[in-house]
Amino acid sequence: MIQISVNGKSHQVDVEPEMPLLWVLRDVLGLTGTKYGCGIAQCGACSVHINGEVQRSCAVRVGSVKSTDRIVTIEGLSPDSSHPVQKAWAELDVPQCGYCQSGQIMAAAALLAKKPRPTDQDIDEAMTNICRCGTYQRIRAAVHVAAGTAKGGGSIIHIVSGGGGGSALAASVNTGSEPRA
C-alpha cells in the first residue's frame, strides 16, 4: 500500500511503486481530469501540482511520492471553478477540444503562484504545454487576465466588407478589433 494525498484527501493505493502518478490518478482514483498525452513529460496534459510545483504526473513514479506531499489535480484546484485562472479561461473562451486544458490551467496556476504579474516572456517560458487546437493566443491573454494585468483580449477579429462583389450587406457590419492583452 502506498499512501498519497490528493486534493486534501488521503488515499491508500495498492499498486506497484513504478506506476506513474498519472495512472494512479486516472485508473485507480478515477480522477480523469488529468490527461494522458505522451507519457514522457513532453506535452503537459498530465500536469498536476505537488507541493505547489507544477509536475508532469506521467513522469512521477507513485513510489517516489511521500505521504506528506500535497498533490492537487484539476479537480482540486477550486471547488467551483472559481480559481482566477479558471475564471479567465471562461471569460476568454480559451478551450477548443479542451483535452489539454486541465494541464494548461494547472501550469498557468503554478506560474501565477510564483509570478503574480508575469511578462510575455515569463509566459513563453512557463507555458510549454502542447495544444493541438492552437488556443495559445487566448491562453496568453487569459494568463494576463488572471493576473489582473489585462482585461479581455485574446482573439483579434476584424470584420470588413468583402471585396468580392457581394451584397451591400457587408457595409452594415461593424468593423471592430480587440486590443491585445
Added chain:
Amino acid sequence: MTTTKAANLSRRRFIVSSAAAGGGLALGVYLPFSTAPAAAQGAAGRGAEVNLWVVVKPDDTCVIRIARAEMGQGTRTGLAQLVAEELECDWKKVTTESITAAQNYATKRAWGDMSTAGSRGIRTSQDYVRRGGAVARMMLLQAAADQWQAPVGEVSVANGVITHAPSGRSTTYGKVAAAAARLTPPDPKSIRLKNPKDWKIAGKPVKRVDTADKLNGKKIYSIDLKLPGMLHAAIKDCPVFGGKLVSFDESRIAGMRGVRKAVRVNDSTVAVVADTWWRAKTALDALPIGWDEGPSAKVSSASIAAHLRTGLTSDDAFADSDYGDALKAIAGASKKVEAVYSVPFVSHTTMEPMNCTVRLSADKAELWLPTQNAEASLAALSTSSGLPLEKCEVYHLDLGGGFGRRIGNQDVVRKGVAIAKQFPGVPVKLTWSREEDQAHDFYRPIAQCRMVAGVDDGGNLVGLHIRVSGQSINAFANPAAIKDGKDVRQLQGLWKQPGDAQIGYTVPNMRIEYAMRNTHLPVGPWRGVNTNQNGIFLECFMDEAAKLAGRDPLEFRRALMQNHPKHLGVLNAVAEKAGWGKPLPAGVHRGIAQFMGYASYVAAVAEVSVSGNGVVKVHRMVLGTDCGHFVNPATIAAQVEGSVAYAFDSLLTEISVQNGRVVEQNFDTYRIARLAQMPRIETVIAPTYDFWGGVGEPTICVVVPSVLNAIFAATGKPVRTLPLKNQGLTIV
C-alpha cells in the same frame, strides 16, 4: 482515508459516464425519439420533443439536438446558434444534446449526415437545421394561438416569450411545448428563413455552450470512460507498414500483475489486456514479439524522395488545367525560373490518443469512442462484430481533437472489437500509446512539385507549368474515386473548376499536372488535406516568379486575379489590414499568400525576421477568410489561430522513415508548435454573404507559404524543402 483498488469503480461514476457517453441520454433505455409520442416524454420531465431538433422543458430550457461531431471546432455552438436564431428562443436557456448513430439509422437518417469533415459541419447542414428551428417556432406559436383561440398571425415571440398583443396575454415556450408537440409540423420547405442581416444570435461571437466542464476536469472524453468490470488494452502493430505478426510469447508476461491475456488482434497486431492501462502497456513492452517486416523493411525517406522525383518529369501524369501551350510559352519567354519543392509527411497527433471502448454480447454490440463519423463507426461495429445494425449502438463522445484522423478509417473500431471478442460481456477499453498513435497514423501525403514559369519583357507571367508528384489519398483509401486513372483530388486548390478549391490565377498558358507516386505508408485527410502541399507549392513559386518579373508579390498576383474577384477580395482585405507596403521595423519582412479550399477564399500576410544564424521569428500574421455567410466570429478566429499552430507542423518537423518505420514517435522528436513560437494572430473576416463556405480547414493552406515567402523576402533565398530544421532554420 479511503482505500481504492484498481478498476474498482462506483455505480455513481458508471451512471455519470454513461450519461456523458449518450450525450445526456440514459444508457440503454433510449428509444429513437420519433417512435415515442413526443408529448409523453414531456410528462417524464425530459421535456417535450417539438420536432427532431428541439426539445423544450417546462422551465423553458431549449435542448437543441446536434448530429455533427464536436472536436473543438465549435460546430456544436454554431449549429445551436442557427437553430436558436430561427426558434427565437432565449439563448441563455439553450443546451444541446447529441443524437446517436443508431437513432439516425432507426429514423432513416432523419438528422442527416453525421460525418464531420471537409469543413462541412455548418455549411452543408445550415439550411435544414435552420428550418428545423423555424418549424419548432411555428408549432410553438400555433399551440399558443390554439390555447388562446386567436389567429396565429396575431401571435408573436421574442426570447421564447409568446405574446398576443390584442389581448395582452403572454406565455412561454415551456408552457406550450407539450401541446405544440402534438401538432402536425408544417412542411420545412415552405418556410421562409430569416435574412442573415436580421440575425440576433447567429452571426454573433457568442461564447461556446460547452466550456464549463473543460475547466474543472469534469468533461468525460472517451479515454476517460469507466464501466463496471472494465478491462484495459494496449496495442502494438508491426512497426513496418505491411509487415506481419509472426509470434508472441505470452508465457513471459503471464505472472505480471493485473495482466489477463495477450491477444492476436489481426495479422499484424497484438494487444495485451489488463486491469489498468499502465499494466497492459508495461506487459506489452515486455512481451517478446516476432515480426515479419515484409517488403518495405528497407524503405527510407531518401528512397521515398527518389521515388517521388521520378514523377516530376515522367510521362504518366495527367493534366487538370491545360490552357494555351505552357511549354511553348515558357520556352519562348524572355526569362524563366524553375524550382522543385518538397513537403514531408506529417501526422495528426490528436491530443487524445486513439481509443475506444467495446462491450460485446451475443445480441448486443456497444461502442464508445471519439469519432468524426459515428455512422461509419456504427457500420464498422456491425461488420466487425457480426451483429446487425439494429443490435449495435455507438456512443460518440466529444473528441479530444480530430483533424481528419477520426473520419474515414475505422481501424480503431475493428481493433477494439477484435479484442473485446475475447471477453464476452466485459467492456474493454483500448488505448493507443502516443508512440503507437504516431507510428500508425494515416499521414498527410508526401509530395514534391516541379514548377517552371516564363515571364515576358513586360514582367507578365506568360507561362506556368506545375507538376505535382506524390502519394494519393484515394489510391490508399478509396480507389473507386479515381476516374480513368486521374486522381484530381491530389490537385485540390489548383482545380480549374470553380466553387470549392479553384486556382485563383488566370495565366494565358498554364498546365497543371499530377503524377501518382505511392509509398507503403498509409495516408489520409489531414486538416486542409491537399490544399496544404499545393498551397505551399503554388504560392511560394508565385513569389519566385514575381521576383523574376521584378514585381511586388501582391501587385504581381493582383494582375493575374482579375477573373477571380473573390480570391482577390480577401487578398486585398488582408493586404490592407496587414499594411502591405508600409514600413516595418528593421529586419522584419512580409510574405503574402492566397488560396481557396472548402468553398472559402483565404489569404495571409506574415511578418518575419531571420537572424544571421538561421533563427526565424514569426512576429505577426494577418489571416483573412471569405466564407460567405458566417455564424460565429469568435469561433472563426479560434479556427484561424488553430490553423496557424497546426500548419506549423511541416515548418517545424516531419514524419520521416527509416527501415520502413516512422522515426518521430513522440513529442520529443515530433517537435510541433509551442506557445512561445506563436505570432500575434489577427483574423480578418471578409464576408460576401452570397454562399456558405467552410471555416475549419481553408485557412491552413496559406499559413506556411506566407511565412516562407517572408523568409524569402528576408534572405533572398527561397525555402523549397520542408521542414525548416533540415535547411538550417529554426523558429523560436
